[in-house]
Amino acid sequence: MKQLDTILDKAVQHSAITTQDMLYLLQLTQPADRDQLYRAARQRRQLIFDNKVFLYGFVYFSTYCRNDCTFCYYRKSNSHCQRYRKTSREIVDIAGALGQSGVHLIDLTMGEDPQYLSNNQSGHQQLIEVVKKVKQATRLPIMISPGVVPREVLRRLQQAGAEWYACYQETHNRELYSRLRLNQEYEQRWAIKVFAKTLGMLVEEGLLVGVGDNAQDAAHSLREMNKLGADQVRTMSFVPQPGTPLYKTTAVNSIYELNVIAVMRLLFPDRLIPASLDVEGIQGLKQRLEAGANVITSIIPPDAGLAGVSQSTLDISEGYRTVRGVTPILRECGLEPATQQEYAQWLDRRLGYGLKEGMVCE
Numbered sequence: 001m002k003q004l005d006t007i008l009d010k011a012v013q014h015s016a017i018t019t020q021d022m023l024y025l026l027q028l029t030q031p032a033d034r035d036q037l038y039r040a041a042r043q044r045r046q047l048i049f050d051n052k053v054f055l056y057g058f059v060y061f062s063t064y065c066r067n068d069c070t071f072c073y074y075r076k077s078n079s080h081c082q083r084y085r086k087t088s089r090e091i092v093d094i095a096g097a098l099g100q101s102g103v104h105l106i107d108l109t110m111g112e113d114p115q116y117l118s119n120n121q122s123g124h125q126q127l128i129e130v131v132k133k134v135k136q137a138t139r140l141p142i143m144i145s146p147g148v149v150p151r152e153v154l155r156r157l158q159q160a161g162a163e164w165y166a167c168y169q170e171t172h173n174r175e176l177y178s179r180l181r182l183n184q185e186y187e188q189r190w191a192i193k194v195f196a197k198t199l200g201m202l203v204e205e206g207l208l209v210g211v212g213d214n215a216q217d218a219a220h221s222l223r224e225m226n227k228l229g230a231d232q233v234r235t236m237s238f239v240p241q242p243g244t245p246l247y248k249t250t251a252v253n254s255i256y257e258l259n260v261i262a263v264m265r266l267l268f269p270d271r272l273i274p275a276s277l278d279v280e281g282i283q284g285l286k287q288r289l290e291a292g293a294n295v296i297t298s299i300i301p302p303d304a305g306l307a308g309v310s311q312s313t314l315d316i317s318e319g320y321r322t323v324r325g326v327t328p329i330l331r332e333c334g335l336e337p338a339t340q341q342e343y344a345q346w347l348d349r350r351l352g353y354g355l356k357e358g359m360v361c362e
């Protein structure tokens with residue numbers, strides 16, 4: 001029996017996958033082998049989620065940031081970038097429009113904007129108010145991606161209506177981390193996610209690939225994500241940004257990201273795994289869904305003057321990054337948007353039982 005068949009059989013039968021197995025799968029390059037891997041990932045997804053996919057609206061409401069991450073267009077020392085900060089009225093209107101369009105969740109994301117975060121009570125309060133207002137206006141589940149915030153602020157954001165906290169480590173290789181997130185300690189970033197879990201929040205953890213990482217790093221990250229008990233796990237390929245230290249890095253081929261998505265699905269069959277529109281836009285969606293993703297993130301309303309993160313403008317004004325824009329592609333893949341009720345049921349189950357089952361890994 002081929003090595004690939006043996007490993008995939010193990011995964012499909014829920015038995016343990018070793019680190020060696022993971023490395024083998026992550027590094028597959030032959031189209032036929034990759035197809036086989038993605039097929040197994042789709043089977044796993046189908047068993048748990050049927051053909052239903054969740055849709056997340058993305059509101060990047062402030063692109064000001066106090067940090068200097070070397071991969072990010074919005075790092076504080078990038079003078080190329082035009083920044084904006086939406087008012088709370090604008091944020092509520094945008095979130096309302098996204099809700100009307102049929103998304104299942106609103107992701108409120110910002111740079112680590114000093115106006116909200118620099119140790120001032122009134123800034124923290126403003127952020128909490130934003131969450132409250134969006135909750136009142138939409139009644140939808142909310143994810144917040146504000147970077148690292150004080151613990152008490154996170155607790156109050158949860159009370160204001162945020163079920164989810166997203167904060168990506170990018171890598172769990174500490175040496176590489178220290179070259180990516182220059183002025184934020186690894187431990188500090190990790191600890192706030194552990195704290196979020198103790199609050200009973202759902203947590204999204206993420207892996208950035210193509211920044212000098214290798215397959216060993218990815219396998220290690222998957223173990224760390226498992227330790228954290230992350231409820232949503234993502235990977236995105238690094239997109240080099242003008243005006244940043246990593247601009248000259250050669251962009252990675254998206255095949256590797258697809259392999260990581262598929263391996264995540266095999267290891268974490270019941271978790272949410274995004275296909276981000278922010279890496280290759282609408283044209284990269286189908287392949288990510290076919291690798292086993294079951295959430296579409298970075299749905300952005302056209303004409304609201306909002307940016308993406310790694311692709312600040314791609315496909316936004318054309319209206320492709322909308323519920324209407326993605327639905328035909330879901331159908332081409334034999335998938336369909338879940339109902340609000342189906343998403344609420346998934347959340348209830350996960351929040352209610354505080355599910356802790358580990359990944360299928362030795």
Ligand SMILES: C[S@@+](CC[C@H](N)C(=O)[O-])C[C@H]1O[C@@H](n2cnc3c(N)ncnc32)[C@H](O)[C@@H]1O
Pocket residue numbers: 071072073109110111112145146147148166167168170206207208236237238239240241309310
């Ligand atoms: C811009 S941040 C927003 C939230 C918050 N400021 C933080 O860093 O946690 C969201 C994520 O976008 C991703 N990102 C940023 N720049 C990127 C790039 N050039 N290519 C790919 N992903 C990128 C990173 O994974 C980062 O964690």
Ligand SMILES: C[C@H](CCN)[C@@H](N)C(=O)O
Pocket residue numbers: 058107109145166274276277278297298308309310
């Ligand atoms: C990375 C972002 C999410 C932040 N929580 C967004 N650009 C995305 O692709 O989903």
Ligand code: SF4
Pocket residue numbers: 065066067068069072073074075076110111112147
């Ligand atoms: S990744 Fe987030 S924290 Fe880092 S510079 Fe960009 S917006 Fe700021």
